Amino acid sequence: MRSSHKRMPGPAWLLAAGLAMxxxxxxxxxxxxxxxxxxxxxxxxxxxEVPSSAAEAVPATAAPAPVPATAYxxxxxxxxxxxxxEEDAKVQVLFKTKHxxxxxxxxxxxxxxxxxxxxxxxxxxxxxxxxxGLFGKNSPGTVSQQNEACLSCHSTNNRVGxxxxxxxxxxxxCVSCHKIHxxxxxxxxxxxxxxxxxxCHGDVRAAFDQFSVHPVRxxxxxxxxxxQPHDSLFPALLTKPTVNQTCNSCHGQYRGPFLWEHPPVxxxxxxxxxxxxxxxxxxxxxxxxxLCQQCHSSVGHPSVAYTGQGLPGRAPSPNLLGGSCLxxxxxxxxxxxxxxxxxxx
Numbered sequence: 001m002r003s004s005h006k007r008m009p010g011p012a013w014l015l016a017a018g019l020a021m022x023x024x025x026x027x028x029x030x031x032x033x034x035x036x037x038x039x040x041x042x043x044x045x046x047x048x049e050v051p052s053s054a055a056e057a058v059p060a061t062a063a064p065a066p067v068p069a070t071a072y073x074x075x076x077x078x079x080x081x082x083x084x085x086e087e088d089a090k091v092q093v094l095f096k097t098k099h100x101x102x103x104x105x106x107x108x109x110x111x112x113x114x115x116x117x118x119x120x121x122x123x124x125x126x127x128x129x130x131x132x133g134l135f136g137k138n139s140p141g142t143v144s145q146q147n148e149a150c151l152s153c154h155s156t157n158n159r160v161g162x163x164x165x166x167x168x169x170x171x172x173x174c175v176s177c178h179k180i181h182x183x184x185x186x187x188x189x190x191x192x193x194x195x196x197x198x199x200c201h202g203d204v205r206a207a208f209d210q211f212s213v214h215p216v217r218x219x220x221x222x223x224x225x226x227x228q229p230h231d232s233l234f235p236a237l238l239t240k241p242t243v244n245q246t247c248n249s250c251h252g253q254y255r256g257p258f259l260w261e262h263p264p265v266x267x268x269x270x271x272x273x274x275x276x277x278x279x280x281x282x283x284x285x286x287x288x289x290x291l292c293q294q295c296h297s298s299v300g301h302p303s304v305a306y307t308g309q310g311l312p313g314r315a316p317s318p319n320l321l322g323g324s325c326l327x328x329x330x331x332x333x334x335x336x337x338x339x340x341x342x343x344x345x
Contacts, residue, residue: 071122076113079125096183106153117149117180135175143173150174161231177229191219197229207276212283214276226275243268243275258334260341264295265333288324 073079084091094100099117102109108116115121119133133139135146151162154174162168177187177196186192194216198205204223208216215221223229226246227237240246247269248255256266264271272291273283280287289298319327326332329343337345 072112072115072120073122073125076115077109080114080121082125090181093183094181097180099180108153119149135173135180143171146173146175158228159230161233165231166237167229190222193222193224197223204276207274207278210277210279212278212281214283243270247275254333256334258336259338260335260343262332262334262343288326289320292325 080091086092098104099107100109101107104110108114117133117135121132124132131140133141133145133149135149139146147162147168151159155162179185179187187196194205194208207213216223224239226239228239229237232238234241235243238246240249244255244266254265269275272285274285275283278284284291286294319325321327323330331337331340331343331345335341335343335345339345
C-alpha cells in the first residue's frame with residue numbers, strides 16, 4: 001500500500017536541520033561547562049605539613065636589596081649634610097665658593113651637587129664599609145682618578161695639555177696645589193701663591209730671598225707671571241716660547257731689533273742674568289768687569305783692576321770705578337746709533 005506521507009521538498013528539510021542546530025547551540029551557551037581545575041605538581045597537598053626547619057629557613061620579611069656601587073643618593077647634598085653638618089667647617093665653607101653656585105649651569109651644584117666630584121654616594125650614605133671617592137693624601141683613589149674628577153670640567157684653555165706635562169708626570173694631584181673646600185684658594189692669590197710653589201721649589205725660595213730679585217715677595221709678581229704650571233710646550237713651563245720673549249713681555253725696551261746687537265743678549269737673557277734672584281745688582285750672575293771678561297779679553301784694554309803690571313798699591317783704573325764697563329758701554333743690550341758699534345751710545 002502506498003503511504004499517504006508526502007516527501008518534503010529539498011529546501012524545506014535543509015531549513016529544519018539549521019533550526020535544530022541553532023537550538024543546540026543556544027542550550028550550550030545557557031549552561032557552559034566549567035573547565036577542570038589544573039593541578040600544580042610542585043605544590044604540596046592540602047594536608048601536607050611543611051617541616052619546621054623549612055619554615056624557619058624562610059624569613060618573615062625579605063632583606064633589603066644591596067645598593068649598587070654606582071647608586072647616587074636620593075637627596076644629593078641634603079643627604080651629605082645629615083652627617084657633615086654645620087660643625088664640619090671644611091664642608092660648609094664649600095657653599096661660599098663658585099662650585100656651590102646652583103644658578104651656574106657649569107657648577108657642580110647645578111648637576112649632581114657633592115657627587116659631581118666625589119662620585120656616587122648611595123652606599124656611603126647607608127654607612128657602608130665602602131668609602132666614597134675622596135681627595136688628598138688619604139684618598140683610596142689614585143692621583144689620576146682624583147685629577148679626572150677635576151678635568152671633567154676643567155680641561156680647556158691653559159689646562160688642555162695637562163696630560164704629559166712635567167707636573168702630571170711627577171704624579172702631582174690638583175689638590176696638591178688647590179684648595180677646593182676653601183673660600184680662599186691660596187694658589188690664586190698674588191701674595192700667597194709663591195708659598196704654594198715653594199713647597200717643592202725650595203731653591204727658588206732661596207733665590208727670591210737674595211739682594212736683587214724680581215718683586216715676587218712684594219706681591220707685585222707671581223710665579224705664574226712667567227710660568228704656566230698646568231701645561232706648556234716651552235722650556236721650564238714658560239708662558240712664551242723663549243726666555244727672551246718671556247722677559248720682553250715686561251722689559252720691552254730690550255726687545256730690539258737693534259742696529260748694533262750684543263750677541264749674548266739676543267741669544268738668551270740668562271747668559272748674564274739670574275732670573276729668580278742674585279746677590280749682584282740687576283740680577284747679574286757676576287759683577288762687571290768679571291761678567292764681561294767671560295767673553296771679552298782684557299788684553300790691550302784698561303779692564304783690569306790695576307794699571308801697569310797690576311802690582312798692589314797702584315791706583316785702580318778710572319774706567320772700572322762705578323759702573324765698571326758700563327761707564328763707557330752704557331747701551332749693553334743693543335744700540336741703534338749709527339756710531340754705536342761699541343755699544344757706547
